[in-house]
Amino acid sequence: MSSFILWFLSFQIIQHSFSFSLARGGSEIDKLSLLAFKAQISDPLKKLSSWNESLHFCQWSGVTCGGRDERVIQLDLHSSQLVGSLSPSIGNLSFLRLLSLENNSFTNTIPQEVGRLEFGYRH
Numbered sequence: 659m660s661s662f663i664l665w666f667l668s669f670q671i672i673q674h675s676f677s678f679s680l681a682r683g684g685s686e687i688d689k690l691s692l693l694a695f696k697a698q699i700s701d702p703l704k705k706l707s708s709w710n711e712s713l714h715f716c717q718w719s720g721v722t723c724g725g726r727d728e729r730v731i732q733l734d735l736h737s738s739q740l741v742g743s744l745s746p747s748i749g750n751l752s753f754l755r756l757l758s759l760e761n762n763s764f765t766n767t768i769p770q771e772v773g774r775l776e777f778g779y780r781h
C-alpha cells in the first residue's frame with residue numbers, strides 16, 4: 659500500500675512539473691512573439707517603451723494577459739502611430755482574442771499566420 663501511495667505522489671509531482679513547464683513555455687513564446695513584433699516597427703511616440711526585460715510582458719503597454727498561465731489575450735495598440743510591417747509572430751499568440759491595431763501605418767499584407775487566430779471582434 660505504501661509503495662502505491664509513493665508512486666501516486668511521485669506521479670502527481672511529475673505531472674504538475676510538466677504542466678508548469680508547458681505553461682512557462684507558452685508564456686515565453688508570447689514574450690518572444692511580442693518582441694519580434696516590436697522589432698519590425700518604428701514607434702515614434704515611444705508607446706512600446708515598457709516592452710523590455712525590466713517588466714513582465716503582461717505589464718507592457720497595450721498587452722492584457724489572462725488565465726493562470728498568464729498568456730496574452732489582448733493586444734490593443736490602436737492610434738499609437740506605429741509604422742512598419744505586421745510580424746508573422748503575432749500568429750504565435752495562440753490565446754489572443756482581441757487585436758486592435760487600427761489608426762497605425764502598417765505596410766504590406768496581413769501575415770497568413772494571423773489568420774489562424776480565433777478573434778473576438780470589437781465593433
